[in-house]
Amino acid sequence: MTVQELPGAGASHRVTPPPAWRPRTEAAPLLPDPEPYRVLGTAAAEHLDPALMRRYYAELVRGRRYNAQATALTRQGRLAVYPSTVGQEAAEIAAALVLEEQDWLFPSYRDTLAAVARGLDPVQALTLLRGDWHTGYDPREHRIAPLCTPLATQLPHAVGVAHAARLRGDEVVALAMVGDGGTSEGDFHEALNFAAVWQAPVVFLVQNNGFAISVPLAKQTAAPTLAHKAVGYGMPGRLVDGNDVAALHEVLTEAVQRARAGGGPTLIEAVTYRMEAHTNADDATRYRTDSEVEAWKAHDPVELLERELTGRGWLDETAVREARDAAEAMAADLRERMNAEPVLNPMDLFAHVYAEQTGRLREQAAMLRAELEAEDDA
Amino acid sequence: MTTVAQQAVKPATMAQALTRAMRDAMAEDPTVHVMGEDVGTLGGVFRITDGLAKEFGEDRVTDTPLAEAGILGTAVGMAMYGLRPVVEMQFDAFAYPAFEQLISHVAKMRNRTRGAMPLPITIRVPYGGGIGGVEHHCDSSEAYYTATPGLTVVTPATVEDAYGLLRASIASDDPVVFLEPKRLYWSKAQWSPDAPVAVPGIGEALVRRTGTSATLITYGPSLPVCLEAAEAAREEGWDLEVVDLRSLVPFDEETVVASVRRTGRAVVVHEAGGFGGPGAEIAARVTERCFHHLEAPVLRVTGFDIPYPPPMLEKYHLPGVERILDAVARLQWEN
Ligand SMILES: Cc1ncc(C[n+]2csc(CCOP(=O)(O)OP(=O)(O)O)c2C)c(N)n1
Numbered sequence: 001m002t003v004q005e006l007p008g009a010g011a012s013h014r015v016t017p018p019p020a021w022r023p024r025t026e027a028a029p030l031l032p033d034p035e036p037y038r039v040l041g042t043a044a045a046e047h048l049d050p051a052l053m054r055r056y057y058a059e060l061v062r063g064r065r066y067n068a069q070a071t072a073l074t075r076q077g078r079l080a081v082y083p084s085t086v087g088q089e090a091a092e093i094a095a096a097l098v099l100e101e102q103d104w105l106f107p108s109y110r111d112t113l114a115a116v117a118r119g120l121d122p123v124q125a126l127t128l129l130r131g132d133w134h135t136g137y138d139p140r141e142h143r144i145a146p147l148c149t150p151l152a153t154q155l156p157h158a159v160g161v162a163h164a165a166r167l168r169g170d171e172v173v174a175l176a177m178v179g180d181g182g183t184s185e186g187d188f189h190e191a192l193n194f195a196a197v198w199q200a201p202v203v204f205l206v207q208n209n210g211f212a213i214s215v216p217l218a219k220q221t222a223a224p225t226l227a228h229k230a231v232g233y234g235m236p237g238r239l240v241d242g243n244d245v246a247a248l249h250e251v252l253t254e255a256v257q258r259a260r261a262g263g264g265p266t267l268i269e270a271v272t273y274r275m276e277a278h279t280n281a282d283d284a285t286r287y288r289t290d291s292e293v294e295a296w297k298a299h300d301p302v303e304l305l306e307r308e309l310t311g312r313g314w315l316d317e318t319a320v321r322e323a324r325d326a327a328e329a330m331a332a333d334l335r336e337r338m339n340a341e342p343v344l345n346p347m348d349l350f351a352h353v354y355a356e357q358t359g360r361l362r363e364q365a366a367m368l369r370a371e372l373e374a375e376d377d378a
Numbered sequence: 379m380t381t382v383a384q385q386a387v388k389p390a391t392m393a394q395a396l397t398r399a400m401r402d403a404m405a406e407d408p409t410v411h412v413m414g415e416d417v418g419t420l421g422g423v424f425r426i427t428d429g430l431a432k433e434f435g436e437d438r439v440t441d442t443p444l445a446e447a448g449i450l451g452t453a454v455g456m457a458m459y460g461l462r463p464v465v466e467m468q469f470d471a472f473a474y475p476a477f478e479q480l481i482s483h484v485a486k487m488r489n490r491t492r493g494a495m496p497l498p499i500t501i502r503v504p505y506g507g508g509i510g511g512v513e514h515h516c517d518s519s520e521a522y523y524t525a526t527p528g529l530t531v532v533t534p535a536t537v538e539d540a541y542g543l544l545r546a547s548i549a550s551d552d553p554v555v556f557l558e559p560k561r562l563y564w565s566k567a568q569w570s571p572d573a574p575v576a577v578p579g580i581g582e583a584l585v586r587r588t589g590t591s592a593t594l595i596t597y598g599p600s601l602p603v604c605l606e607a608a609e610a611a612r613e614e615g616w617d618l619e620v621v622d623l624r625s626l627v628p629f630d631e632e633t634v635v636a637s638v639r640r641t642g643r644a645v646v647v648h649e650a651g652g653f654g655g656p657g658a659e660i661a662a663r664v665t666e667r668c669f670h671h672l673e674a675p676v677l678r679v680t681g682f683d684i685p686y687p688p689p690m691l692e693k694y695h696l697p698g699v700e701r702i703l704d705a706v707a708r709l710q711w712e713n
Contacts, residue, residue: 174455
């Protein structure tokens, strides 16, 4: 795969006024491939790095186990809600692994796994969904923005961070994740436009998992693919198989490197499928058929990689067992720590509204404190 | 040869004071960035950022694409990375596309992250009417901002405050909605930009005129109207006190309460509609805290509860001297 360079990334392609308007004759260089890019199961797979792929394999197995454990925690009432990424683990993990230490990840509410794959403590990553606070970690420390619930609103933040970093001379790339439904929001458009105009080092990763809650992609957009949306902004659009972790790694790495080298933003559409319901609160049988889900099972991201690696003799039983054991250990630790009641301090309600508390808040805090003391005395 | 002293004190407009505040803040702190629509080459449609792009360059004074959510949303990211963006919203009613960013992110980021990630963003919004602007150019949108916890909301009414409050806003570690009364942009004062008058900071109200008969509580564009009303009231034998809030959030209850306890009567005056407007909150607070000192109910003189009217009708909508005096008369002087 070759990098699609922007035509004259500087100002040269914006001559005003144009000499004369001519319809485009040659193929647009920014257009995405007609088919999702694939590596696993193709000849290109021979060139993969076995060690890297084994690492991805272990992460995928752990990610799958993490999804199962988090879903189990909702059934036990330990999590208020969990938007599962079963079937989407490859995109979640590749997004985290292609970034360097100084880079920033901007996850949506669904992307807890990406945050965990980036190295965040699973319990801290679940704070929002457990409900004891909105964000369980210091975003600056981990360079992971808070998991974002309002759709697409994290995308302009990613552009801002990337832009600011570049102004300061730091080689930082921001990778922002969004769902297929989120691409219809105005903030998606504004973020892509700002990023392209500023040539900000941002990678936009759309996980097209088929549905926005119940609404299928066909009712979300009339564009041929979501990757096509890049063209209008003047950035490359890439279409990639979102279940093929090797293809994701390649396309994402290329986009990150391009951004780091000053080549500007890229929009990547990862075509995948949400195997479970939108969240545990959703009934997916109302809007899709079992046969559709079954068809996607044959294209499972963990099995795709396992098949490739075992076939090539790059993965033996020991490595498989080690990956499963590590995943089990993570799950057991998560279960145990999530079963401890979080310690809450109701006075925190007033602690982080303003740098300095206002008079109103001081009064209201005093009222709550008195109520709490009365409760203690009773 | 002009001496420094001769240069120092000269008439300056509120617009010039605002420009100067941004200029000084940018000169002192390299993390301060100005961004918005037309703020660069043009200097803003009101010329409030005039000359800044020339002095500090495009990287620090940026003409953004025309997209308010994008402007504020990218400013959020820039603040996350340690910059201090000063964002210009071109007009009050054109800030609305950015409300999702404002309410869901700007106002809440400190809270969501347990204080780990405060956002020092200043959002400058020219607001209010009285300039003959057409539809969508004259909204008094302060109630939307004051109803949003996490935002600081300030509004200067004088040239000195324009400078002092904007400097304080830019220096604040919290997001500040800085409401600029656009009809006061060209109001003048003898002012020394080289040694700016030290003004009280955010969260302090000021008694602009002392009096004994009643307190007019006001802010921003209505301050000059209230001062004029207070002068006119002397003919009726009424000696009115005028309190300028300067900051709506935090609200300086103590100054207001002390004044009303002295005078026993209060009228809140603002351009925004009365229902659910800041005056409703202030009247309620004054009633709660001054009930036994009050000789009459707290009254409000506000804009009507209507969409901002067309320019030829705005004079009927805006609270003027007559309506203020009528309200004062209704405070039952004979008792
Ligand atoms: C601005 C906004 N509108 C509505 C919602 C409610 N909502 C939550 S998730 C969702 C669907 C999102 O679908 P998509 O972007 O495809 O992401 P996915 O859930 O598939 O990962 C909706 C409508 C929201 N969170 N934010």
